[in-house]
Amino acid sequence: MKSRIFLYLFVFSALVALYLGISGNRTVKTLEKQIIATEGKLSKLEDSLQQSQLQVLDMQYFSLKNNDDALAYYDHLGIQDPARYIADKLLETNEQEGDNPLVPYEGMQNSFKINKIKLLNHKWIIADFSDGKYWGELLINYELKDDLSVDFTLTDHLLYTRN
Structure with a gap:
């Protein structure tokens, strides 16, 4: 068992x-x-x-933030972020009544204002503008002076047509 x-x-x-x-x-x-x-x-x-x-x-290839040679151009000014500084100065042009003075078109729905900005280097900016319905792009030359003022000069522009 x-x-x-x-x-x-x-x-x-x-x-x-x-x-x-x-x-x-x-x-x-x-x-x-x-x-x-x-x-x-x-x-x-x-x-x-x-x-x-x-x-x-x-x-990021065409960008001021990643272009050490272009950033070295502003070393003597002591600005922490030159790209932000210049973009802010460009956006200040939107504060005027009516269309932005850099946009060579009259707004059809509202006033044309700059929306988006890309600093390509220490001399050129590409910017997008719109009035809410119509939009376009700008190529802007700029110069940041020693007194920290910025001069903007419109180089070229285009307005997209609606189909």
Whole structure:
């Protein structure tokens, strides 16, 4: 009788061990598939991130903030952020009543005001203007003087037509 109990215990423990081994093997295979799928997604995300970083670097190529040679032009003035300073001065031209004086068109819906500004280097700005319905772009020459005044000169402009 005692030997049968040990035999039954041995068979029962063997079945439990077999079940746990098969179940664990299935779990490991499932987790390996998940890891491989996650690694594939991670690889795609890394590629996407690298591509995004390259696009950002490409977009920042023509930018005063990333142009050390152009920024060196303003070192003697002691301005912390020349790009922000010049952009603020350009936006101050919007404060006049009516159209912005740098925009060579009369507003059709409202007054034309400058919305978006990108400083290309220490001499040129590209800006977007709009009256709420119509819009266009400006190419502006500027000069930051030693007394921190800024002279803006319109170089070229365009107004988009509505179709």
